[in-house]
Amino acid sequence: MAVRERSLPDGGRSRLERRRGFRRHNLDKISREAVAWFAIMHADQVAKSDQLAFRAWLRRDERHRVAYADIERLWSGASELPVVKSRRREKRIAVTRRTFGAGMLAAMAGGGGWVAYQQHPFADYRTSAGERRTVRLADDSSVDMAGATALSVDFSSKLRLVTLHRGEAYFSVAPDTSRPFVVEAAAGRTMAAGTAFNVDYVSDDDVRVTVAQHAVDIRVAAEGARLDAGSQLTYGRESIGPPQAIDPASELGWRDGRLIFISQPFGRVVASLNRWRQGRLMVMESALAVRPVTLIVDLQKSGNILATLEDTLPIRVVNVTPYLTLLFAA
Known part of the structure; x- marks a missing residue:
């Protein structure tokens, strides 16, 4: 009305x-x-x-x-x-x-994946929504940054530390057994000597690590886990979830310009989509946030993301401002 x-x-x-x-x-x-x-x-x-x-x-x-x-x-x-x-x-x-x-x-x-949106003005590297960027680090490692991502780097003679403040990044780590490469995101640390892995920081209770090559060690508080190539796990503030076998090509499709979601909670899907479009989508019902969704999005057509959601999912859309859109179950 x-x-x-x-x-x-x-x-x-x-x-x-x-x-x-x-x-x-x-x-x-x-x-x-x-x-x-x-x-x-x-x-x-x-x-x-x-x-x-x-x-x-x-x-x-x-x-x-x-x-x-x-x-x-x-x-x-x-x-x-x-x-x-x-x-x-x-x-x-x-x-x-x-x-x-x-x-x-x-x-x-209810698992909607909403976190505080922070600019992190003092981060060493940042991307805006919809932007992809590759950064070459001092040790010859490289980082592919997804949209709306911020991270800082602190290398010493004993440790290569990267803090992921928000967003998602793929790390191709140069081997150096004398200096472990550690990615800190929320309450957890992911450590590697030389490997390739992805860290997806949606919220403090939803950090997903995906390994493409070799293996990494993950620690949250007193709990630890080893994750091998072709596997993925999610950790929160106090615990680490079990490893799951995945297809890295699908899980890391954002690097090739595609977002592929297979039976993912809608709230998590929306959190990922917010990195690739201007403005914010917000899921307004907990039942809708946890509903599993299968969806493929072409990032070259990020302006059509909202239309794609409306065409493929039973949702109602309320545009509050050009910068805020509310999503309800139909």
Whole structure:
């Protein structure tokens, strides 16, 4: 159901009107304004006039401060708001500020793969969404970085340490038995002497390691595991999952311009897709987040990702802003 457009106070509307495709239905007025201001204030460049207008908007009504704080907490995954169950009629999606937040929390808690989106401005190497980059390290190892990835390098005479802050990277490690090569991601460490492996950091409880050549050793707290070529495992904050045999060509298809998902939880699929498109997709229901999905995506046509999802999966799409799209079960 369409909602008549209303302008934001203090000149906010003029900025929003330049954001083509902005759809403000399905959220209450204050929530729509809070989401819109969040998008404006987190743009690459924020005009001084927008900063002043935003501060005036916050001062105008205490509810504005509360709504904006909710959006910030929900986006970062730090909110402790209770999950609110909502009923949706067959032909209508009703989203209020509380159910908007509840949906995001459910997706995070239910395996949706949502993590705080951080720029990591002090990382040594970064890629933006949709960008691929190959980095040659000082020891002649190389790193293929997927979109929206950030990592830092700290080499010493005894250790070659790479910290993966977010995203996904494929490491081709130059042999050096005197200096182990370690990739730190969340609570775990993956160690190799000379090999090729991939680390996919979706969240602190969902880090997936795939070995293409030789073997690696993985450690989380006091637990350790060895992973051989053609195998994959996932670890979290406190434990390591069992190894599984996989096809590296399929699992690492992003290096060849394809994303291949075979019976993967939809929340994890969406987390991967977010690395390859502008804006954020958010799964709004925990049951949808864990639903297994089989999908192949051509990264050369990343602009068609949303259309591909709509055509192949039983989902409903709500565009809140050009930078935020909510996904519901149909």
